[in-house]
Amino acid sequence: KLMEKEKPNPVVLVNGNVYNAKTKQPLSASLIYETLPDGAEAGNGVSSPVDGSFKIVLPYDKNYSIRASADKFFAISENLNLDSLVKAGYKEIHKDLYLVPIEIGQVFRLNNVFFDFDKYSLRPESFVELDRVVGFLNEYPNIEIEMSAHTDSKGSDDYNMTLSDNRAKSVREYILSKGIAAKRIVSQGYGETKPVAPNSNPDGSDNxxxxxxxxxxxxxxLKN
Structure with missing residues (x-):
């Protein structure tokens, strides 16, 4: 029987594919794995140019983001809480990533922006992701954007609209604090008016x- 200090650190295999979100074609992208909330690099790699596939082995006892980037695409980050997934019995996790091309009208989801329940102040884990948006706006100085926030359908319509509007404003204010000109970013809360998935199942149960x-x-x- 192994002594506690001799036991290998538990790990999880993370694999998936990178795709062009617009065409759904496989994409070769640079991948960086970072720990949250500090943003320290935990590993890196490149997805296959043939099928966009990637894989990496990570210690399970941390939260991570996987960041994929490619030329003329906005880099995307996906959050992975490996500790909770391993406790749920997972030893291998599949995570596909979709990169959106930098074009007028394209919408980019920020997966690692966090708020406490019913609050609109940004949690510190959000800063790594938002700093990348700042870097993106500095890299493309002619781009102007609308920053939006959305809720699910719990709560009243008015409450959700106000909450989402305040959250969008908080994100905008953070980006402006980093030196981005105010005219380049507007904020808008949409509440529950633009769902991307059902809030309930066909039988009426919660989803x-x-x-x-x-x-x-x-x-x-909005402008490029």
Missing amino acids: PDGRQLNRRVEFKI
Whole structure:
């Protein structure tokens, strides 16, 4: 029997594919794995140019983001809470990534922007993701965007509209604090009016996965 200090650290295999979100074609992209909330690099790689596939082995006892980037696409980050997934019995996780081309009208979901329940102040884990938006706007100085926030259908319409509007404003204010000109970014809350998934199942029961998808922060390119 192994002594506790001799036991290998538990790990999880993370694999998936990278796709062009517009055409759904496989995409070769640079991948960086970072720990949250500090943004420290935990590994890197490149997805296959043939089928967009990738894989990496990560220690399970941390939260991570997987960031994929490619030329003329906005880099995307996906959050992975490996600790909770391993406790649920997972030893291998499949995660596909979709990169959106940088074009007028395209919408970019920010997967690692977090708020406490019923609050609109940004949690510190959000800063790594938002700093990338700042870097993107500095790299493309002619781009203007709309920053939007969305809720699920719990709560009243008016409450959700106000909450989402305040959350969008909080994100905008953070980006402006980093030196981005105010004229380049507007904010808008949409409440529960633009769901991307059902909030309930066909039988009327709650759909927590759908609700989670609907609670989101996005930005849209208005001018390029």
